Amino acid sequence: MTEVPGVTEDHIKKFAAVPSARVSEFLKRRGWQLLPGGRSGNLWVIHGNALDDLCAVCDGEPDFNDLGPDGEAPYCWHHSPTAALVYPSPGREGAEMALRGVCAEARMTPEELLDALSLELADEAHLYFRSPLFAFPADAEEVHDAVGGLLDIVRLCYAIDGDGGETVTYGDVTVTAPDHVTVSFRHTFDYTYEPDEEDDRTRFLSRLAAERLEQTLNLLNPSRRQLSTVRQYATGELTLEQVMEPEDFRPERGPERELWDALDGFWRRHEPFVRWRFDWAWGAG
Numbered sequence: 001m002t003e004v005p006g007v008t009e010d011h012i013k014k015f016a017a018v019p020s021a022r023v024s025e026f027l028k029r030r031g032w033q034l035l036p037g038g039r040s041g042n043l044w045v046i047h048g049n050a051l052d053d054l055c056a057v058c059d060g061e062p063d064f065n066d067l068g069p070d071g072e073a074p075y076c077w078h079h080s081p082t083a084a085l086v087y088p089s090p091g092r093e094g095a096e097m098a099l100r101g102v103c104a105e106a107r108m109t110p111e112e113l114l115d116a117l118s119l120e121l122a123d124e125a126h127l128y129f130r131s132p133l134f135a136f137p138a139d140a141e142e143v144h145d146a147v148g149g150l151l152d153i154v155r156l157c158y159a160i161d162g163d164g165g166e167t168v169t170y171g172d173v174t175v176t177a178p179d180h181v182t183v184s185f186r187h188t189f190d191y192t193y194e195p196d197e198e199d200d201r202t203r204f205l206s207r208l209a210a211e212r213l214e215q216t217l218n219l220l221n222p223s224r225r226q227l228s229t230v231r232q233y234a235t236g237e238l239t240l241e242q243v244m245e246p247e248d249f250r251p252e253r254g255p256e257r258e259l260w261d262a263l264d265g266f267w268r269r270h271e272p273f274v275r276w277r278f279d280w281a282w283g284a285g
Contacts (some may be wrong), residue, residue, distance in 0.1 A: 004103045004110070007096065011110035016095040018117050020088045022282050023102075027087065029280060030106055036085075040210060042088055045081035046105060054230065054238045106277065116279035123210040124279045125183040129271040132178035147173070149266045154183060156262055157209035159255035170206050179271075185210040187281055215276050216259050219249040220267075 028045055035043040086094065103113055116124075132141055140165035152170040156275075174182045185206035188199045226249075228240035251257040267273070 004100045007103075007110050008102060011114065012099060014094045014114050015099045015110070015117075016040070016092070022117050023087060023098075023281070025280075029278075030102075032085075032105075042086055044087055045084045047081055054155045054240065058272065080136060091256055105257075107275070108277070115165070117282075119279055119281045121281065123185040123187070123206060123254065123281050125185070125210060125213055125278065126176075126277045127181045127183065127273045128275050128277075129179040129181075131271060133175070133271055146266075146270050149174075149270065150181060150183070152215070153259065153262050153266065156255055156259040157185070158205060159258065162174070169209075170202050171209060183213070202256075209279075210278060212256065212259065214276075215265060216251075217273070217276055219251070219260060220246060220263055222249055224247055233265045269274065 030046070032044045032046045034041065035045050083101065083105050085098055087098045087102075088099055099110060099113070102108075103110060104186065108116070112126075133146055150173045154173060155167050155169050157171065158169045159167045170186045172184050172186070174184070176182045187203040187206055218245065222244075224240055224242070227244045227246070228242045231239050231241050233239070250260050
């Protein structure tokens with residue numbers, strides 16, 4: 001069983017009570033896929049970073065990929081999953097196994113997973129720093145600069161190209177832990193009434209803003225595969241040769257470029273994000 005500390009009976013019961021459609025949507029967002037051709041229809045696999053690895057079948061020259069002695073084609077390592085889980089799985093033990101598997105792959109605590117599965121009013125970006133954002137006792141000017149930088153980043157997530165007016169934002173920032181910041185992209189402001197057209201507009205803009213932040217973070221942190229080209233020696237050995245820099249992925253213009261610059265500047269002045277996770281509101285598109 002996957003080691004995920006802090007799993008309680010209450011966590012297992014709450015996870016088992018979550019509608020399966022919500023859990024399935026979460027799994028798909030994380031990159032999980034139902035195993036094709038599976039008779040049970042509930043076996044999920046994920047490839048993780050395996051697609052960035054070199055594979056003789058996909059990356060090598062055909063001359064080096066002769067059929068094996070049994071006449072079968074060489075095996076593509078990109079098809080090898082890095083993790084698997086069964087969901088939905090009946091019973092208490094099945095729910096616990098699925099809970100532990102999802103938490104382990106997503107690097108989430110059970111509380112974080114349950115919170116993500118219950119989101120309805122906002123999308124959330126969880127940004128984790130290499131070390132605490134502030135050194136305590138913290139200098140007020142340093143805190144002001146860091147928080148202001150984070151709020152500028154949120155503003156640029158909502159910025160519209162060519163809009164000369166003041167950008168309207170529906171997001172806020174919470175310092176969740178010394179090395180963890182949560183950015184919320186709100187979908188509604190009045191939680192007591194049925195959604196109206198204004199809520200639909202807010203939800204649409206907030207989803208776009210969250211997706212822009214996710215895309216820009218990925219541009220700032222391209223994989224080695226994205227930065228490189230594949231070279232193959234006469235021996236058949238494959239290697240990656242870097243031909244690009246992360247700066248080559250900088251957007252050419254508009255709010256996307258400003259956001260890229262703001263994130264890059266924040267990392268240089270303060271702390272870089274070592275990882276991030278996006279939790280998406282249920283049923284918001």
